[in-house]
Amino acid sequence: MKKHFKFIIFSIVYICTTILLTKSITTSLLNSEISSLEKKLDQIVQEIKDGNRTRSTYTELQIFTDDNKVPEDVQNVFKGSAHSNAIIDGNLYVSTPLTVNGKTKEVIRIGEKLNVNPSIFELIFIYSAVIYLFILFYYLNNKSSNDREISEINKIIARFHKNPYQELRVDSQSDPILDSVNNYSSQVYAILNDKNQQIDNILKLINTLDFPVFIYDDQGSLITSNGSFKLEFPHATNISYFKNQIEFLNFLVSNLVDSNDIQGEFYFEDIDKYFQVKISNIDNLHGNYIVSMLDVSEPIKAKISQDNFIANVSHELKTPLTSIIGFSDAITTHNISQKQVHEFSLIIKKEAERLENLVNDTLKLTKNNIKIQKTEVQANEVVDDILSKFYFQIEEKKLHIDKRLRxxxxxxxxxxxYGIAKNIIENAIFYTKNNGRIYISLNDDNDNVYLTVKDNGIGISIVDQERIFERFYRVDEARSTTTNGTGLGLAIVKHNAKYLNARISMISKLDLGTKITIIFPK
Known part of the structure; x- marks a missing residue:
């Protein structure tokens, strides 16, 4: 039925095309004759104006004055047309004005027999009819064969839509058209199968990588991603997920405009990680983009930490050195009393001790690859020894020490x-107010030893608790300068705990005090 309908449509289009073609040829021939006759008439008018010939010389001329009885084509010239034409009784007439001082006084018309041969149109129709009959004969003669070919091809198309990666073949019965279809089907299958295999290999490779990788399309949708990416960004389904990471989002969008391999480095605040990101355009991914994200947090953070450490050490060294140099100059270059010399000497000694402590603590923190040699340690004696070293500070502040040491x-x-115990006890002493209380306990069980130091000192805010173990970070800058501290105490605690596989627990409330527990494995 569809085949008949298509042939009917073809027939209608064919007939209309034939009519339009005939009309086009007729118009072209007629315009050619009109143009030729107009040129001839213009030449005659020019010769008359030049006086080379008289009007009587041209027997084919018709001359009209402005009269209502003149033919319509002549009236058009009197109305202002440069030329006018008419076909009357198989003759073609062309008219043009004869002007005097810019005014049309007469109209000259010339005519000749129309040369467009009607037999041309008959030949066109006959030729078109012959072609149409030939097509009709071929259609009727091959209809049954064509129906079979079309039916078989439709089956292939339907099966291809159902499974594009399956090779599709039909029984050609030596039909050249169906043989060509089978050959084409085999080629398409080979190409698709090869492309599909390449894509599968890429996806398998992505899933084996231990760093985040994802693929997105030109609409921004994530086509696939590996386990590492889902672990870092579990809710990402579109690149718009990174709208709060505007630089990274712009980076992904820019590649949609300029599809070149690009890379950049980005910090993801939500997960506190730095990634070296590269976008690659792989032909086999059908215009999609593969993004690899290499975690470079460790080296970058190490570099930032190193830069901050150097800056902080330089600042901390400068303070005691400035005091030492200043008071030394005062003693050596000024006439001061013995009492002042003694006072300045004590200050110099205090600053020198602070400088020594800073250098020692810095050395402790910068030691790498420490060889841990373990011995049997009596933990309660270590705590007592540390407390004895701070006897004068405890007495001066009238602190009450509550010990419960097993x-x-x-x-x-x-x-x-020793470094861990000394620093948490020292912090408690320094940051507890006069007449305050410090509780120290030492307990154990089958697996761990628990050292707890609790005070009712100035406490630590929630914001500060996140950074308290950073190097040179101080909760109370004003108080720390009076305690001869280096700002490295809790950083040393964290550093040492790492090498002993110890865990740190801290509970603190501002203005109420702090409780720190270190859990050592046995």
Missing amino acids: NIYFLTNYDLF
Whole structure:
């Protein structure tokens, strides 16, 4: 039915095309004759004006004056037309004005027999009819064969839509058209299968990578991603997910405009990580884009930490050195009393001790690849020894020390354990107000040793608690300068705990005090 309908449509289009073609040829021939006759008439008018010939010389001329009885084509010239034409009784007439002083006084018309041969139109129709009959004969003669070919091809198309990656073949029965269809189907299958295999290989490779990788299309939708990406960004389904990471989003969008391999470095605040990101355009991904994200947080943070550490050390060294140099100059270059010399000497000694502590603490923090040699340590004796070293500070501030120390021996590194205990006890003493109370306990169980130091000092805000273990970070800058501290105490605690596989627990409330527990594995 569809085949008949298509042929009817073809027939209508064919007939209309034939009519339009005939009309076009007729118009072209007629315009050619009119143009030729107009040129001839213009030449005659010019010769008359030049006086080369008289009007009587041209027997084919017709001359009209402005009269209502003149033919319509002549009237058009009197109305202002440069030329006018008419076909009367198989003759073609062309008219033009004869002007005197810019005014049309007469109209000259010339005519000749129309040369457009009607037989041309008959030949066109006959030729068109013959072609149409030939097409009709071919259609009727091959209809049954064509119906079979079309039916088989339709089956292939339907099966291709259902499964484009399956090779599709039909029984050609030596039909050249169906043989060509089979050959084309085999070629398409080979190409698609090769492309599909390449895409599968890419996807398998992506899933084996231990860093985030995802693929997105020109609409911004994520086509696929590997486990590492889903772990870092579990809710991402479109690149618009990164709208709060505006620089990264612009980076992804820019590649849609300029499809070149590009890379950049971005910080993701939500997960506190730096990624080196590269976008690649792979032909086999059908215009999609593959994004690889290499986690470079560790080296970048190490560089930032190193830069900050150097800046902080320089600042901390400058303060005691400035005091030492200043008071030394005062002693050596000024006439001062013995009492002032003694006072300035004490200040110099205090600043020198502070400088020594800073250098020692810095060395402790910068040691890498420490070889941990564990020995049996009596933990309660270490705590008592530390408290004895701060006897005068405790007495001066009239602090009450509540000790609950069990007699505990366990295998650990003495220096690292001592550094942890000394710094958390020292912090409690320095940051507890006069007449304050410090509670120190030492307990254990089958697996761990627990050292707890609790005070009712100035406390630590929630914001500060996130940074309290950073190097040179101080909660109370004004108080820290009076305690001879270096700002490295809790950083050393964290550093040593890492090497002992110890865990740190801290509970603190501003103006109420702080409780720190270090859990050492046995």
